[in-house]
Amino acid sequence: MKNVSSYPLSRLRRNRHDNFTRRLVQENHLHVDNLIWPIFVCEGQNQRQKVASMPGVERVSLDLLVEHVKQAVDLGIPAVAIFPITPKELRDSKGTEALNPDNLMCRASRLLKKNFPDLGIIGDVALDPYTDHGHDGLIKDGRILNDESIEVLRLQALNQARAGNDIIAPSDMMDGRVQAIRETLDEHNFETVRIMSYTAKYASAFYGPFRDALGSGGLLTGDKKTYQMNPANSDEALREVEQDLAEGADMIMVKPGMPYLDIIRRIRDNFAVPTFAYQVSGEYAMIMGAIEKGWLDRDRTILESLMAFKRAGCSGILTYFALDAARLLKD
Numbered sequence: 177m178k179n180v181s182s183y184p185l186s187r188l189r190r191n192r193h194d195n196f197t198r199r200l201v202q203e204n205h206l207h208v209d210n211l212i213w214p215i216f217v218c219e220g221q222n223q224r225q226k227v228a229s230m231p232g233v234e235r236v237s238l239d240l241l242v243e244h245v246k247q248a249v250d251l252g253i254p255a256v257a258i259f260p261i262t263p264k265e266l267r268d269s270k271g272t273e274a275l276n277p278d279n280l281m282c283r284a285s286r287l288l289k290k291n292f293p294d295l296g297i298i299g300d301v302a303l304d305p306y307t308d309h310g311h312d313g314l315i316k317d318g319r320i321l322n323d324e325s326i327e328v329l330r331l332q333a334l335n336q337a338r339a340g341n342d343i344i345a346p347s348d349m350m351d352g353r354v355q356a357i358r359e360t361l362d363e364h365n366f367e368t369v370r371i372m373s374y375t376a377k378y379a380s381a382f383y384g385p386f387r388d389a390l391g392s393g394g395l396l397t398g399d400k401k402t403y404q405m406n407p408a409n410s411d412e413a414l415r416e417v418e419q420d421l422a423e424g425a426d427m428i429m430v431k432p433g434m435p436y437l438d439i440i441r442r443i444r445d446n447f448a449v450p451t452f453a454y455q456v457s458g459e460y461a462m463i464m465g466a467i468e469k470g471w472l473d474r475d476r477t478i479l480e481s482l483m484a485f486k487r488a489g490c491s492g493i494l495t496y497f498a499l500d501a502a503r504l505l506k507d
């Protein structure tokens with residue numbers, strides 16, 4: 177007989193003993209409803225351009241876009257986020273192309289809305305896809321102007337709402353832009369258009385591959401540290417959330433994702449509002465690189481990386497793995 181007293185009475189392993197028990201006590205679940213798929217659109221015909229640093233991700237021209245996005249619709253993914261690749265000749269210092277009702281973003285948005293009326297269309301608002309200096313706002317003497325940039329962002333948001341964006345996602349980090357965009361949308365009877373604010377967007381090295389995808393990497397002069405957050409800061413993220421909520425944000429976002437799960441958890445605990453994370457290009461590249469080398473198991477790594485966001489308190493995740501994850505969750 178064992179000397180019982182020397183063993184624990186409470187054994188946490190009992191609830192891990194078999195599959196049915198593990199299912200019963202599972203605290204968090206990843207569901208297709210939690211996935212948002214970021215897509216890259218480009219000009220031209222019959223274009224499916226690979227992004228070298230993001231294996232499996234493509235820039236797609238509009239004639240192929242419906243077929244491309246149908247994959248997500250068929251899998252039940254609730255929303256896509258559109259990112260346009262603006263041809264160099266249309267970029268200028270003021271991001272003028274952002275206000276063109278026929279720019280790539282607007283054409284893509286109208287096309288998707290027409291073909292998939294129930295699919296959520298999310299449109300980033302910031303000037304970096306349209307500026308020749310690669311910054312998110314207007315520049316004067318090397319400084320990124322806050323209030324002047326907001327005057328353009330308001331109009332950009334309106335332009336995109338008119339083209340069918342259901343959710344406007346300001347990713348610029350100017351102070352006060354959520355309120356300005358909210359006011360402009362409301363004035364033009366777009367009071368049901370939601371705002372998913374990039375609330376805590378960090379000046380991160382993990383955006384590198386995205387800038388390759390957009391073609392803005394080589395253009396960027398300097399860095400974005402005067403408007404994006406310092407990766408060392410956490411309390412400041414709570415103040416950003418407080419402001420965005422007061423200004424009318426419906427959903428907030430943390431970006432990047434995996435290195436910032438602590439921020440997500442703090443936000444969820446403090447504010448209990450719909451909180452999203454962007455598993456950014458660098459995170460995708462890191463995981464895909466290791467998968468391609470055979471160092472990580474593809475399916476398990478993808479799902480575990482996304483489950484981590486749910487555990488941290490996310491309502492949903494913007495992820496380049498959205499299609500893969502939706503397929504895996506189906507099986």
Ligand SMILES: NCC(=O)CCC(=O)O
Nearest residue numbers: 347382383386456457458
């Ligand atoms: N405003 C959207 C992004 O900057 C995305 C970044 C990434 O995927 O690295």
Ligand SMILES: [Mg+2]
Nearest residue numbers: 349350351416
């Ligand atoms: Mg802010």
